[in-house]
Amino acid sequence: LHTALKEGHIRKATHIVSTISDDRGEEPLYLGIPISEVIQQEMSIGDVISLLWFKRKLPRWASKFIEMCLIVAADHGPCVSGAHNTIVTARAGKDLISCLCSGLLTIGPRFGGAIDDAAINFKKALDNGIPPDVFVEDLKRQGRRVEGIGHRIKTAENQDKRVEILCQYAKQHFPAMKYFNYARAVESYTLQKANNLVLNIDGCIGSLLVDLLSSCGCFSEQEVKEILELGALNGLFVLSRSIGLIGHALDQKRMKQPLYRHPADDVLYATE
Amino acid sequence: LHTALKEGHIRKATHIVSTISDDRGEEPLYLGIPISEVIQQEMSIGDVISLLWFKRKLPRWASKFIEMCLIVAADHGPCVSGAHNTIVTARAGKDLISCLCSGLLTIGPRFGGAIDDAAINFKKALDNGIPPDVFVEDLKRQGRRVEGIGHRIKTAENQDKRVEILCQYAKQHFPAMKYFNYARAVESYTLQKANNLVLNIDGCIGSLLVDLLSSCGCFSEQEVKEILELGALNGLFVLSRSIGLIGHALDQKRMKQPLYRHPADDVLYATE
Amino acid sequence: LHTALKEGHIRKATHIVSTISDDRGEEPLYLGIPISEVIQQEMSIGDVISLLWFKRKLPRWASKFIEMCLIVAADHGPCVSGAHNTIVTARAGKDLISCLCSGLLTIGPRFGGAIDDAAINFKKALDNGIPPDVFVEDLKRQGRRVEGIGHRIKTAENQDKRVEILCQYAKQHFPAMKYFNYARAVESYTLQKANNLVLNIDGCIGSLLVDLLSSCGCFSEQEVKEILELGALNGLFVLSRSIGLIGHALDQKRMKQPLYRHPADDVLYATE
Amino acid sequence: LHTALKEGHIRKATHIVSTISDDRGEEPLYLGIPISEVIQQEMSIGDVISLLWFKRKLPRWASKFIEMCLIVAADHGPCVSGAHNTIVTARAGKDLISCLCSGLLTIGPRFGGAIDDAAINFKKALDNGIPPDVFVEDLKRQGRRVEGIGHRIKTAENQDKRVEILCQYAKQHFPAMKYFNYARAVESYTLQKANNLVLNIDGCIGSLLVDLLSSCGCFSEQEVKEILELGALNGLFVLSRSIGLIGHALDQKRMKQPLYRHPADDVLYATE
């Protein structure tokens, strides 16, 4: 940009720079590709996400995996923070977008936001040749939990079906699974500590997406790191769970549920 | 603006027009008044709100009443929709603004948003000389509730203290209370129907603010109507309750409360 | 529910009722279908949306159309309200979800929210046998614009490619297109008034979705009406455009763009 | 809580714990004080904030200072990120709360969120006896800017009036100003580097609030630290600026401003 300015190709600096889509011509372009071509080439939603978020056209097996992630994470019942806040807002009679945003704003470190951190941690550990046990004990020493490990109910004997589904697909289609295998090795070690310290869905998606980005041949090492640090994987969960949140809002409106008021006898008023 | 453009006072149309504050000079101006003067004149928060929302410097008794409204509506416990969603978001480990917005987004027709409608309805009815009983029955015929009337617990014998407080102040300081008195007359009629159809806090604030705006000598009839239609009174509740919502977020963070998950046994899964 | 309570099937009323998904068992169920089956049956994102929003498994041609809508509406450049606010928030250094929500909150009557209204209006008009010219003139008399009609740039000679794409697909796969054809008839009439009063993308998506819902054999007349009134079609735009908004947030973060401050010389300070 | 549970004072653990307000009785209690008493004692908005956020009744000079902060930070014109996004949302025809939240979500490290960090940094530096020059050079070595220092326009010769106003009040009423004085000493050092590296409004409010909390006699050393880490000072800016944001939303609605679309010629489409 600065060079272009200096060389006089641009008259004056604009206040906004944008690189992913262009609405000035006959039809919108996604990363330079006209929408009519996107449709003609039968690109999928996974392809469009790749164009707009990762600035690449990914191979079919990769964008198909992105779509599988969108499907398995679309909803997880009405009890989780996001769905709950969306339900409460819907019952307060608010519009769809207010309901959605009230729920989305709960997504973070403790709910739905462990994917990026799991990905970053597993990647750094494996790239630096740190053995699984050292990795786990290092985090423990820092008083941190292993992101992507642990589940309330699931155990070694009672696997999360969603993890199985994604792992199955990767085995059939991914060129490499070294980060996922590393995550599994971490799980083997943590399972010795407690039966429920399994690789959870966030850890599974996170490690497999690092494998996907690293082995699809579209990104340099540096670009993979950048994508993880931007928080783009978190974006996948956010988009996916939006399907469920909108569903919950419509569900409450359909049933004309009244204003929710949390039962006072479920609150400890610790005022003294 | 158009005239100014035509007369050549403005070179070209700007994309944004703004009238309430100006940040270009030595110090920000609120409606043309430099902040240092705002402070020197010992203006209060109620005064600043009047300048920025209503574009007027109100008499002291009026801005003091606005501050009383901010105080009595600042919080109403952890069980209401807004506080509840803020609490859930705080427990998901999110930043203060996400917690606040998640709660604010629940404010609307069923929670905290009856002030404007109560004000508009009572004003229209009294201005058009509609007797209280006709007013109530008209709404009933349309299948609508009387905004500003009704309470879960309060009854004719057991008044809401906050209504008493505001009414007391108005009696001592307002030049006129005709809209509040009309609201009281509506209450007299609805109380014949059921003991809990009292004038509630929203109806009280709404009707008194119409009295304030109409009798303070700062607004034309038309301007009062415009303020109500803009939803400015709703703004007072939003600002006031933000104090409570921020309080609840800080409260949960201080206690390091864990991720909230709604108990599954409190949900009816009506999936079949 | 009430009957179930009376008949003693449920011990006590729960505070929350939910019908679309169930997280209590081995794996989440979407409308009663286990996720592993969703994947095994190679259901698409359009299918999952139908299950969670419309409570139906739609025929393949229908869920494919939903996916096409998600693709063509995913982004429309950085200048529109939603993308702009997301960009400003990203440049303020905020997290992905804050950026997304700041943009989503602009979606409404003037930006992205004309789909539902266009659908409702065209449907009501055709169902009641109102001729296109009467329909347009009726709205004009009420001082309202025809939702789904009109474009800044596009004209009769210079069609919106996205409208062509969706129309093309519908012609090949939809059992019926009577609402779309009605919308086209309305367009023929408005084009006599001005060259740019074409059927726009919102009107196209809206009318085609009514055709889809009405002719797919999955919904009663009453259920179609309910879906439109719930604002579910608006949900499709919201979900779709979330792809673009997340893309814009990642784009700004990738380029490390500094804090945006709107140029003061583009503001008319109309303070006097 | 755990002790209470064990000792049998509480039947079963509630799902929510709350300590700041109580809505169960005749009238809401703020930190145990009935609202009617809050009003009778002529408590101010600053007092109510102290009760609900800091769990203390502060001396009058302290809550008055809090109110002054609310007043001087209430607005800073239409060009800053928050006001701008609120304006864009208002012009998209959205409700007041959507406008407010869209703006609030921009508040963070680069806009309005430097108060807490400035407070924490100045406090830590002075408490640990680090001389101003070492403090500045340490941050520089880490590639970090000094929070609370620097301004686009203001210089040593041309002070920010708002800083003067607050400083003036503190000199007259605060028992101690050691953190503010430390901030001033930092400014003296940075001013040798560049003429515009003055103590800005965030640094001023941040350091003075540390002085207030530390010298008012209501908090232990540990409690002051906790308040800063909770991000409570940020809350003051958020609440204060909400006045301005609501003002801007009402302003745009009053003027019936049309949908904003950012001018395409102000965007660099760097798509290749």
Ligand SMILES: CC(C)(COP(=O)(O)OP(=O)(O)OC[C@H]1O[C@@H](n2cnc3c(N)ncnc32)[C@H](O)[C@@H]1OP(=O)(O)O)[C@@H](O)C(=O)NCCC(=O)NCCS
């Ligand atoms: C998912 C999770 C919240 C489940 O928690 P839970 O079953 O309620 O577990 P608890 O919090 O009761 O912890 C039980 C014990 O296991 C330990 N533990 C749990 N998760 C752990 C992890 N990821 N790493 C290390 N130790 C862990 C706890 O420290 C605790 O040990 P202690 O009793 O000695 O203190 C938890 O495993 C976790 O925080 N995981 C990391 C974040 C993550 O991946 N989230 C994605 C969820 S899909």
Ligand SMILES: CC(C)(COP(=O)(O)OP(=O)(O)OC[C@H]1O[C@@H](n2cnc3c(N)ncnc32)[C@H](O)[C@@H]1OP(=O)(O)O)[C@@H](O)C(=O)NCCC(=O)NCCS
């Ligand atoms: C505040 C409110 C929700 C309390 O509701 P509630 O005590 O749970 O009352 P219910 O909904 O159980 O209604 C009980 C009966 O009173 C009637 N009723 C309640 N509020 C009424 C009102 N404002 N106008 C007319 N009738 C009303 C109901 O229609 C119902 O009659 P029915 O049994 O013949 O159907 C309700 O009074 C209301 O909606 N008021 C209007 C909105 C408002 O002012 N909100 C501000 C709250 S601070």
Ligand SMILES: CC(C)(COP(=O)(O)OP(=O)(O)OC[C@H]1O[C@@H](n2cnc3c(N)ncnc32)[C@H](O)[C@@H]1OP(=O)(O)O)[C@@H](O)C(=O)NCCC(=O)NCCS
């Ligand atoms: C999309 C839209 C904003 C484009 O507006 P625009 O090209 O800037 O048009 P203008 O607002 O300048 O209007 C030009 C004239 O056409 C008329 N017009 C524009 N859209 C109209 C509509 N949908 N129905 C009837 N008349 C319309 C205007 O009233 C105006 O007539 P006038 O000069 O006699 O007052 C506008 O057509 C519209 O509001 N459409 C309805 C909402 C909609 O479908 N939005 C979806 C957008 S994808």
Ligand SMILES: CC(C)(COP(=O)(O)OP(=O)(O)OC[C@H]1O[C@@H](n2cnc3c(N)ncnc32)[C@H](O)[C@@H]1OP(=O)(O)O)[C@@H](O)C(=O)NCCC(=O)NCCS
């Ligand atoms: C407020 C602020 C954004 C103003 O920035 P600006 O006037 O546009 O200054 P620039 O970003 O152009 O910086 C000019 C030079 O001063 C330096 N500088 C600016 N603020 C600095 C600070 N707080 N600490 C150290 N150096 C600073 C810059 O590094 C730069 O030096 P360089 O040219 O050698 O790289 C900036 O001073 C800042 O980030 N301050 C810290 C955050 C803060 O207090 N924000 C509250 C704003 S009210």
